[in-house]
Amino acid sequence: MNQKQLGIIVLIFSLLLGILFFFHYLNNINNIVEFMRLSNGTCFNEQGECLHAKPDYIAFGGFAVALFLLGLSIYLIFLDKTQRLLVEQNKQAADVLRKAKELKESNQKRERFDAFLQGFDEKKRLILKAIHEQEGIQQSTLKYRTGMSKTELSLLLKDLEDKKIITREDSGKTKKVYLKKVL
Numbered sequence: 267m268n269q270k271q272l273g274i275i276v277l278i279f280s281l282l283l284g285i286l287f288f289f290h291y292l293n294n295i296n297n298i299v300e301f302m303r304l305s306n307g308t309c310f311n312e313q314g315e316c317l318h319a320k321p322d323y324i325a326f327g328g329f330a331v332a333l334f335l336l337g338l339s340i341y342l343i344f345l346d347k348t349q350r351l352l353v354e355q356n357k358q359a360a361d362v363l364r365k366a367k368e369l370k371e372s373n374q375k376r377e378r379f380d381a382f383l384q385g386f387d388e389k390k391r392l393i394l395k396a397i398h399e400q401e402g403i404q405q406s407t408l409k410y411r412t413g414m415s416k417t418e419l420s421l422l423l424k425d426l427e428d429k430k431i432i433t434r435e436d437s438g439k440t441k442k443v444y445l446k447k448v449l
Contacts, residue, residue, distance in 0.1 A: 283332040383395070
């Protein structure tokens, strides 16, 4: 149940309570008028108290409670936006946590790949990093990204292919290079 619905329920309850105590007050006035009619127009009872001077605490207390509930219902219906803000803050917190988790996972993948690269010499590391950054890179593009000669690159790629670390597929006059194990 949201705050607007709760405010409407409190509003209905306050109106019913106000009506109930209004009728109680009218009934009390009618009783005083009836007493005055029966006692020949005097409003003093047997104890000598004037019935008009004695306030009806029950009716006034009921009106006070009804007015308080009316104010509370107006606040809940129109003014209080706490729940909406809380929902927005929860969404923002969930987004931040999701992004942090994704960042942590990507950092773990990068750390695993860096650990994997430690087993190779500098040239093979350079080749594997380039392939990892651009999966399906063409061998001719790899030559420019690594700055190696065509022969040296081809020999290193053949060695990595023999170790089943990469695969090469024909793509026109050149070949595309893929990592076999995605880390």
